[in-house]
Amino acid sequence: MSKIRFNLNGKPVEASYEPGMHFLEVLREELGVVSAKNGCAPEGSCGCCLVMIDGHPALPCLRKPEQMEGRDVVTVEGLSEELRGSIGDAFVLEGGVQCGFCIPGIVIRAASLIEQRRTADRDAVAKALDGHVCRCTGYGRIIDAIQTAGEAHANGGRLPRNEPRRHHFFGEEFGLSRIRRSRSQMAARARITALATPCLVWTASRRRLARRRSSRTYRCRGCCTARWYSPSIRARES
Ligand code: FES
Numbered sequence: 001m002s003k004i005r006f007n008l009n010g011k012p013v014e015a016s017y018e019p020g021m022h023f024l025e026v027l028r029e030e031l032g033v034v035s036a037k038n039g040c041a042p043e044g045s046c047g048c049c050l051v052m053i054d055g056h057p058a059l060p061c062l063r064k065p066e067q068m069e070g071r072d073v074v075t076v077e078g079l080s081e082e083l084r085g086s087i088g089d090a091f092v093l094e095g096g097v098q099c100g101f102c103i104p105g106i107v108i109r110a111a112s113l114i115e116q117r118r119t120a121d122r123d124a125v126a127k128a129l130d131g132h133v134c135r136c137t138g139y140g141r142i143i144d145a146i147q148t149a150g151e152a153h154a155n156g157g158r159l160p161r162n163e164p165r166r167h168h169f170f171g172e173e174f175g176l177s178r179i180r181r182s183r184s185q186m187a188a189r190a191r192i193t194a195l196a197t198p199c200l201v202w203t204a205s206r207r208r209l210a211r212r213r214s215s216r217t218y219r220c221r222g223c224c225t226a227r228w229y230s231p232s233i234r235a236r237e238s
């Protein structure tokens with residue numbers, strides 16, 4: 001067992017690690033910081049484990065523990081109450097969360113964008129989210145929430161409005177509606193929606209393939225015919 005010392009959320013800590021461990025394991029298993037999620041470690045492709053290292057967003061699943069000696073690490077728990085409150089209120093208002101697994105990493109990304117005052121630029125927010133995977137909310141509402149959080153932070157922590165930016169329900173973006181329909185109409189709609197819904201089982205290698213294509217879209221050849229879009233493409237469409 002070896003040891004490292006570094007600052008975690010402003011306090012000096014010491015942790016032990018075994019050879020071959022990555023820094024995310026040290027945070028979660030040795031120090032009990034479970035806000036940083038393990039979605040794909042050590043691939044570094046989902047963004048769920050994002051933390052601040054020396055003031056910059058970075059992926060602990062790609063760092064070796066020995067590289068972290070003397071560094072400053074900030075997780076969601078280490079953000080200021082005011083900033084965390086603005087981001088939380090904005091995600092609730094805009095409907096930017098469902099299961100929440102991806103959210104700690106996205107909160108760190110949002111905090112970094114807010115500190116750099118880049119949340120007014122929707123394209124910049126979408127681009128910054130390209131390294132994050134959310135499989136339930138859809139990126140449009142997350143981008144809304146980050147922009148609203150930026151406005152709330154500039155407004156002393158008060159939300160700039162009481163209403164979300166978009167009022168439709170989730171399925172409505174894919175052609176569902178709240179109008180009462182017959183059973184056969186509902187079945188036809190469900191078939192269309194099933195085809196329009198992005199595949200939920202695409203893998204990191206499929207995503208890398210999508211990145212290499214100039215269109216930044218990927219048509220699933222496995223379980224369905226759906227296309228997966230990168231967040232910046234989605235944002236332009238919404
Ligand atoms: S667990 Fe680190 S990027 Fe997925």
Ligand code: FES
Binds near residue numbers: 096137
């Ligand atoms: S809210 Fe479930 S993965 Fe993003």
